[in-house]
Amino acid sequence: MNKLFETLSNVFEELRSEARDREYSVQTEEAMKANVILEREHEAFQECFSSLADGDRTCIENYLDAVEHAHFQEEQRAYYQGMVDVIQIFMGLGVINKRDEIEALLNKIVK
Numbered sequence: 001m002n003k004l005f006e007t008l009s010n011v012f013e014e015l016r017s018e019a020r021d022r023e024y025s026v027q028t029e030e031a032m033k034a035n036v037i038l039e040r041e042h043e044a045f046q047e048c049f050s051s052l053a054d055g056d057r058t059c060i061e062n063y064l065d066a067v068e069h070a071h072f073q074e075e076q077r078a079y080y081q082g083m084v085d086v087i088q089i090f091m092g093l094g095v096i097n098k099r100d101e102i103e104a105l106l107n108k109i110v111k
């Protein structure tokens with residue numbers, strides 16, 4: 001990961017962390033339904049999971065940790081893409097003046 005991307009990643013993650021307890025202004029019906037299903041299935045999963053042997057539980061926990069990490073990284077990618085899209089839209093609308101520095105920044109992020 002290049003230094004610029006790492007720096008931006010840290011800044012964006014800090015912004016997201018500070019906003020963790022905030023109420024989202026964008027909440028889709030699909031996301032709310034998915035959360036209801038997830039909660040229901042989580043209860044059933046916990047019952048099933050608790051009856052597994054220790055080795056099986058460890059294997060599943062490791063897999064779920066990997067899935068959670070991959071999911072988080074995908075969320076980060078989508079978040080960064082949204083930031084890049086906003087910058088490009090603002091540049092296209094003339095809200096942000098096109099400058100070589102901004103173009104270079106976008107090129108580094110997109111790579």
